[in-house]
Amino acid sequence: MKIGFLVPSMFAVGNPANGVxxxxxxxxxxxxxxxxxxxxLNPWDWQDPAExxxxxxxxxxxGLYTVENLRRSMAKGILVFAPIIDSNEPNFLYRLAAAAGNLHPKIFSIPGELRRQALNSDVVICRSTFERNRVVRGLGVSAxxxxxxxxxxxxxxxGQRHAEAVRKRLDLPEEYVLHVSAYTQERKNVVRLAEAVGPLGYPLVIAGFAQPGRELESLHALARKFRDIRVLGFLDRDSLRGLYTGCRVFCLPSRHEGTGLxxxxxxxxxxxVVITRNGGPPDYFGSHAEYVDPNSVEQIRDAVRTAWGKPRxxxxxxxxxxxLTWERSAQAxxxxxGRCLEGKKSGMS
Structure with missing residues (x-):
């Protein structure tokens, strides 16, 4: 198959570690x-959708306004929508917002635009059952x-040798709690993580993409208060692999996660792993993680303590x-x- 992947152009200059x-x-x-x-696909190199x-x-x-119009040019091909909905809002509020965005051509809402794009695509692919329920019940798209x-x-x-080299280069302790994300996004909930882990006395290492602002200031203030907190900033893939190998606990207590890559x-x-209970993580981690209410510092602290006491x-x-390999994901x-293309072919014959 010839497949085109299209992402918003903001990815070209945005967070270099963006999960999507x-x-x-x-x-x-x-x-x-x-x-x-x-x-x-990119806007500097035009492609014919019919191909x-x-x-x-x-x-x-x-960010991809009117993308659903591509479907008109794809006589034999299919248009596939992979929404990324990271929200804990009740489905009925999504339904209301989606309906409001369809009352008049000059009234817009994000859920309304998502609904229009979903309805005008051949298939919608979600990352989890949570996201599927949001699309079906919140946007009103047929299951x-x-x-x-x-x-x-x-x-x-x-490997341990590489992990040891990274540990020495970054002057890290033998064991630590690790967090990697765009950690100044409020959704990542890293200030609460620092408040939870700091009093435990466990080393906490935070890495990823950061932007100046209140979240970063609060985090640096907590790092001054609790000397075992290290804020490393953005690291390359090899360094991250070394951090993953060397950490005892990885904690991602976000307000919402689509997957938790x-x-x-x-x-x-x-x-x-300690991870948020909100969103898609239960589909991926099953019984192999400690789940937390991201609003509870006490739950995060207790879960980290429990995970720290377990063998790897x-x-x-x-x-x-x-x-859960990328090969398995691509096969699915x-x-x-294939099924959607076959269905479209059968409908045309």
């Missing part, structure tokens, strides 16, 4: 490894049109290897494409 961009990149590479052609079997767009909303394709993770282990990567390196989780790595994605 990572998902698109890893799925594209895995699809190519399966023998498919994947074109990373593609599949065009899949990620996130949607106003028959919505599929769940789980993301995957890399299984390459950097960084937590999956840490788990693939043997770390015990080798069983979960075996589960990931069998079920290609299966959805």
């Amino acid at each position: 961009a990572a998902q698109a990149r890893f799925q594209a590479e895995a699809l190519e490894a399966l023998g498919h052609e994947v074109v990373r 593609f079997d599949v065009v899949q767009f990620f996130i949607g909303g106003f 028959a049109k919505v599929e769940v394709v789980l993301n995957g993770t890399e299984l390459e282990n950097s 960084v937590a999956l990567e840490a788990a693939a390196h043997g770390a015990n 989780n080798a069983q979960f790595r075996e589960f990931l290897s069998a079920n 994605l290609a299966g959805v494409y």
Whole structure:
């Protein structure tokens, strides 16, 4: 199949560790490894949509306004929508906002735009059952049109020798709690994480993409109060692999997570995981993680303490290897494409 992947142009200059961009990149590479052609679509290199079997767009909303019109040019191909809905709002509020965005051509809402794009795509692919329920019950899209394709993770282990080299270079302790994210986003809840772990006396290492502002100021203030908190900033992939291998616990207590890709990567390196209960993580981590209410500092603290006291989780790595690789994700994605293309072909004949 010839497949086009389309993401919002803001990814070109935004957060370099964006999880959606990572998902698109890893799925594209895995699809190519399966023998498919994947074109990373960009506005500087026009492509004829009619030449593609599949065009899949990620996130949607106003960043890809009118993208649903591509479907008219794809006589034989299909338009696929991969929404990214990171929200804990009740579904009825989403329904109201979606309805408001369809009352008049000059009245817009983000859920209304997502609904329009979903209804005018051939299939909607979600990252979890939570997201699927949001699309079906919150946006009012037929369940028959919505599929769940789980993301995957890399299984390459950097090895203890590499982890030791990273530890020495960054002057880290032997064992630590790790967090990796765009950690100045309020949704990542890193200030509460620092408040939870600081009094425990466990070393807390925070890495990722940061922007100036109140969250960063609060975090630095907590790092001054609790000397075992280290804020490293952005690191390359090799350094992150070393951090994953060396950490004892990985904690991602976000207000909402679609998947928790960084937590999956840490788990693939043997770390015990503490993660938010909100959103998609239960589909990925099952019984292999400690789940927390992100609004409770006490729950986060207790879960980190519990995870710290457990042996490293080798069983979960075996589960990931069998079920949650990017190859598995690409196989499932290609299966959805194939069924949808066959259905469209049958409908045309």
